[in-house]
Amino acid sequence: MRRRARRNAGVFTGIFAALLFAAALVGACGVLVESAYRAHAPVERFGAAAAVVTGPRSVEDRMKRLGEEPERQSRPLTERSRVPASAAARLRAVPGVRGVVADVSFPVLASSGRTLTGHGWESAALRPYALSAGRPPRAPDEVVLSRPAGVAPGGVAWLQADGTPRPYRVTGVVSSGPGAAFFTTATAAALYGHPGQADALAVLGGADAGALRDAVPGLTVATGPARGDAEDPRVAAARPDILELGATFGGVAVMTALVVVGGLIVLSVRERAREFALLRAIGATPGQVRRRLLGETLLAGAPAALIGGVLSLGLGAAMHHAMLRKGVLPDGFAPVLGPLPVLAAFAVTLAAAVVTALLASLRVSRIRPVQALGESAVESAALPAWRVVTGVVFLVLGLSALGTSTATSGPAANAAIGGLVIALIVATALLGPLVARLGNRVLGGAARAISPVAGGLARHAGAAAALRAGSIVTPVALAVAFAGTQLFAQSTVVHATTAQAAAGDRADQVVVSAGPGLPRGAAEAARRVPGVTAATPVKRTTVVMAVKELGEKNLRSLNARGVGRDAEATMDPGVTSGRLADLRGTTVALSRDVASGLGVGSAAALWLGDGTRVTARVVAVYDRGLGFGDVLLPHDLVAAHSSTTLDDHVLVRGRADLRPVTAAYAGAAAIDHDAFGAAVSQEVRLQGFFNHVVVAAIGGFTVIGLVTTLALATAARRREFALLRLVGATRRQVLRMLRLEAAIVLGTGTLTGAAIAGVTLAAFATAITGLPLPSVSPVACAAVLLGVAGSGAAAILLPARALLPRRSSPSVS
Template structure:
């Protein structure tokens, strides 16, 4: 089974690039914080006590909690698209007598192999980043000069085990649909999309939404002196709300696209009408493209607005060292979260657009030209960006309001308008060129051959 998995990976390396990058980032992140924990544990108490402050383990735990959750979110998303790009091949295997168990074993073997390939580079980058992180904390005076990051296998083994556990669990869920239906139906399902969101998924989305609201309420009720706890609860609440967006994405995307589609059809009657029809007709595909954009905007927007609000409400008795440390930690966490969200956005958009080669070929056969298809894709890219930005902004607004209520007593946070526009511009620069670049490649080639041969 491992040999078959390797053959699939060699045949379609593009399907596994995004998954490999996501697994690499997850292993590196877990190794980073595991190494910091190990540095704190292996340092004598007499050395740790030479510096006042919360301690390296507390800082690493508070810093890494959200980053690790986002890393796993990105891994699950990337794995789903890696399997989606192989849906046709897995369906063919089912038609030639491959059992559901064999299909699931093949998927597990791919995840296991890719994770092992990313283990060594992830460990190297994780340890190097941990040393840089510790050096910066020592420069700021919140970590003792004598603390060192030990080169031991424990952080890597923990990172590898946790990443494998998440990857295998996600692969089991992703492969369940293709492995449980009849072989002929599996082949048909590989090129179709269900029109409705299932009841279990809707119920799960509602439950997660309620959980996110409770976390924001918890953040809003923290006293001002517990601003750090309020910030962690608000940031965690924003991530939970984004998971709810992922679960309820098709419904939310269809509603927003319907609202935005009317002016688009009026401004661009031809390409706008076709793009709007495509997005509303394939709400699940649109949701897949929108969620990572919302993740990017929601998390980065929440971090920026919370940081601005905290700076405006800062206690005048805070020491300059504490203030500098807080600012640096927030900037480092923001950079890490943006990196994860950007990887997820690019991977998803490239995968979603690349798998539409047959659709584009059919449109060309009925008379659409390449320039017309590119205009349609441009409108789709703009609409996708707008829907993702709106969903992310709604999450960031709710989380920031909860944090502001705890810190200032008012639900109106301090919004850095210029920085927020940079986030929107960054989302657009990732989304629109990503879709158009992949789309330009997807619309090329002989249309009749692509339609007849199915997926390339």
Template sequence: MSSGSTMRKVSARNVAAHKLRLALTVLAVVLGTAFISGAFMFTASLQNTFQEAVSTQYDGVDAVVTADTQKGSTTINPEMQQELRDNPKVAALNVSASTNVVLGNDKGEAIQTGSASSRLTPWYGGDDAVTGDKHVVEGKTPKGADEVVVNKKAATNLGLSVGQKLTVVDPKERHERTISGIYEIKGVDKGDVLLAMDEQAYVDEYTINGNLPGVTIRAAEGTSSDELVEALQEKYPTYEISTGQALAEKISEELSKALSFVKYFLVAFGLIALLVGSFIIANTFAMIVAQRTREFALLRALGASRSQITRSVMLEAIIVGIIGSAVGVLAGMGLVKVIHLVMEHKEYLEPGASLGLTPQSVLVPMALGLVVTLFSAWLPARRAGVIEPVEAMRQSEQTAAGSLKGRTIAGTVVLLIGVACAALAVVQKEWETDPRSILVGVATVAVIFGFFLAGPAFSLPIVPTIGRILGLPFGAVGKLAATNSYRNPRRTAATAFALTLGVALVAAFSVLGASMKASMADLVDDSLRADYVLSGTSSGEFPLPTEAAEKVKDVEGVANTTELYYAPVYVANMGSTSAEADGKGFSIIVDGDLSNYAEVPLIDGRMPDADHPGFLASEKLAKEMDWKVGEKYPLTSALVREPTHEVELLGTYEASASLFGKLVISKNAVSDVVNENILAINSVGVNAKSDTDKEKLRQDLEETTKSYLVVQVKDAKQILDESTQIVTKLLGILYGLLALAVIIAVLGIVNTLTLNVIERRQEIGMLRAVGTHRKQIRRMITLEAVQIAIFGALMGVVIGVSLGWAFLRVLSGQGLDSFAIDYQTIIWMLIGSGVVGAIAAIWPAHRAAKTPPLDAIAD
């Protein structure tokens, strides 16, 4: 048989003749590639949507002028604003500013806006507007500080009307304002509440002495955007000045970078799914090769060479890879469309958004799916090629352990290397966190690969034991099921491994989540001293109104209060800033006795107070910046880059045992650097007098702050519950994404059992011939599946919990000092795995039960 075309025909006809086998193998490829393709399309779709929104925002803007602290400018003062308005090249100038607000009705009850945001901006309409064709369709334009207009879509959604009184709460105080009109805006209106008020009233209320961060400009007729920008750059060299189009492109580029994280995050889970799928594909092809030994023997006897047999199996893999990847791309499109429909229903997305279909979203998943399939099929294809005609004509199933010696030794060595790496990472506490984390990562790869090699040997004592326990109520059928799993440990381990991998990931994340919750509980219990903490919205998007914080001090029963602010203030040192070292743009500012709010684990020095302004730093940050307790360092702000004031480092503390991060500055130390109006209150700690009923105090605090709509009064338990809910939601997302890998693992069990039933046709036929009922056959196959699934889950739990523990020990210096196991999740995983095995066995068991006894024996 010399013709390659003949072998290609054989491969193609073989694939076409076994449609069920093809479908089961293709499905493993489809799910992984669908997720990857969907990730590329979804992020491209979001990117297109955001770019359209940014483009609309700057449509018609010829120039954007903003202060640039690097060049020496901090704000655009009223004199400069007037100069710009008087410039003959300028047709219109708009203030670039907005303020987040919360709305209430005339009864002081919050108006629920759902997922929509609420913002207040200056009003510009008609020729006064630089961008956005806005015009009032009902009522009139706003005048003075007591009137606002609202966009039509928000008015319709919330039932707002002209003349209605609104409570408008901003970060400083609450106001009563009247809706004077409703307006429509050309372009994208996603349902956000867009209030607007008279420009001068806005500037007076929400700026410091009329100073602005930026303005947008429309050029006069006959002046191009580039000419205007060039002229303004020459006159105002210390400001950042660019065209609207250039700024839109810059923002779009930054959005693309931000969205790339979402894409990589989703792609990572797609790759996990493909990794799990690769073991299923390899197992499937190995079984197919084992079942087709006679066929390959006949082809070899007819003259087919080893390489031709190998290539024929690889050709089948190519067909599977191409079909699976193509269907995966189509499935990815469907997945994105479903997400779009949900987002449109929630008004996160405008109807008709593009699917984000790009060459990348098609070619990358196609290539990955094909490569993974070929790689997975390579060893089975090689095994098919080395089958000798005479040996292949003898039917003998692989048995337990003789051929497992080499692979078991290799697997054990790799496993021990992984364990050694994890142990080294745990014990070397003087090393930095990064190299220790990398070592745990190496250990993870080694342990998983080592278990893959040694898995068949582990299955020999464990699976039959599980089988005997499960089979006790089922008598002879239970014993037979346990024996069947023992007969082919390679197949048993390969079937279970995909589930092991998925469960190991879930177990590791469950340990991480449980430990994070335990660490939070320990930190709150040990550190928080305030009886109640008052804050703004739980999302953190809206601060506590300053006016509300002042009123709380006068509530009966309040002994003291401590206010925490966030502000763009840094402690500078040799050109660097503490904010850069901390990785954050804001520092914590404290007004009051910090020790009344929470325990501060001082290592050296003293606490700041009214007579001793200064700052505290974590011991680690102080070492990084070479700060010494008692020394003074320049204080600066993002608004004023040059250091303007010196403050003393009063003390250092242990950050991992503190609620305050890496840097805390007393409010009386920053008053010379920033205007108090830019300080946003993050929270207020309230302590009760010794003879005060704390529950009554809570009610009084809630009643006092009720009219500010956003104020939440929380005790330690509520703070902890709120913090752990964030972890729970994050874990929910991770579990949902990891469910894809578990689904593929289930398909692997279905796939293997189905092929197993085909391979054991004679055996099952003989059982039927000697009197075994169909129900008993179904029960036997189901028990085999359940014990394999439980074995895979048990191994996954052991691997996941162990590696999770090692990783947490490495992170113990970062605030994760507690170790906890989520036993509930692990128990449910084990029970669920058994159920998964039973469900996976439904189709193969049904197929096995239908085997005709005499026909099977004759075959």
């Protein structure tokens, strides 16, 4: 078998390379999935605590299913869920508990611009922090700072919590840990702003976790690595989304690997049809032919899948690092590099190769020897009936997804778009030879008009080898369709978000903060400035709500904003019914994408940022959900159920001088609406960074598979090139024929991929903006097309130049 492998070195090298990259890609997806599954925020401040008691960190509800049992769904919370401080007494009564610390946390901005985290002094024992100089705070105007704050004991630090900056006398310094500010218990409780409550109850001592849960029913008891989630909920909140993205990415990667590797194996079997026909002619049974092909595939595939699986750890870590650096993943979201992604990549890739090889060997091993010899010389023009029927089925599924995506909006449309791309690509793979014949008729005629001799040869070669051409068209179409859809769907979202935000921006200025946020008094201070007619504080949060998708409700985490008074004067979210002025108490305004049939006066059940369930009365429905978030709530309601009471920004109507306001609050600045719109656009672009990672990984693999397939197909035509030289064709004429043939085949694949991307993007744009006009960058479009076509042309012409003899030779064997 090894001797046969050496004789077919080109085939095995191509299959080896394709399977190696496929395994690396699938394994990288596995790294993201396993990292998300096992992710916990690092345990830092609660290091000395045996257990941490918090409120619920997720919400659950039972979603009804048509004809099925209700499905229990859950979504994580993005805000801290507070606990009653009185529960500490019940925890202290549990055997083994040495003490309980009611921990509160709130952001503090120093005059230097550094953001610190404020706590009561008793929380210093949880890390534990140790005084390196000075003493603990004892008076309301005293504070202990961490050494990075840069203020020595006896000095004065100007600190801002939920008001204007105030002077505090520094009584001590702790040397370890991140920036922290420790106040007296009473001062910390006042600055925290929620009397009788705490962010967490940290338990000191070796008490049994079950006993602790029994003591505080309804609360969450975290031990071990889960304590980090109690300290920083952002990692736990990001986990389901990363799991979903990684699983989706993995599904697309497996589909891509099947298309690329499958096409390569089918092509290799087709190019070796003469060899298999001779085996059948000398008496080899169908089983022997299949075993030979499967054995050769395993010989190339097993080491490739194993090496690719090992390399996937590095690729997955690199993708994770890039996403972490760009802020797609929260700080503390550590990668997990274990054996499971390697094993999964090895198993999936090798199984795909074996199944594909088995399917490819069925026909060549079953047909009669004489028929096999005939088909090795002249390619059959007919496709198997099962392939045509299956291709048509996937085409119908794609058209059905197209109809669904244009008739719906929001998450349901996005889900339909993914199904649309996959269905059309699979249909292209199955019907590839038919697509290649159609492209050959159209583009072949143009090639013949350009050069009658070389163009005629190119058109004839394409028509005589439609199966080979179909194997080439598919990866070209896949690369163009996938890259175009991912890149320009994101640019469409960015453009629509920016356009909606700009169209609905009625503010002349926006007060923003370089720190954790603006204190509650900033909006009122701006409102008192002469010339200001309206000032609206805006606080961002995330709410959980059941959203109807394709007839069924699913729990979704939605971007929401708490808006204060004067909202109608400073923002226009495109209200179609109701009034923003009625946002007060327990009311809500919904975008049309998530309203799900709810109208003004309806009751909408939702969970606020800390998990509090409310039934809010709908007072308005609006169109510009991308620019203003899917949910608008009263500002006071959001502030009461958020980790902090700080506002994200203040919208100001009136071109007054806001310097008195910005000077009063540390880190505050006033910018115009153009600068604010640019900041919003940049934020949306960063959120789409994952799409760029996906395009780089899967698009790169597809191009590698395309180059491998084309190089293999070209190398297998040595005998054809020699025959052309024998009948009198010059080397220049053959190369010209190949250039035109490459233009026909690559042009067919490019047009097919562009058509798939165009249909998909038009449907996506219709769901997002109401018009089938996606935002397409000409530069990015040209880069995709030139990258695919250029690499494909090089993979055809470079091997051909090496194979074509300078002089004709009588040998064609």
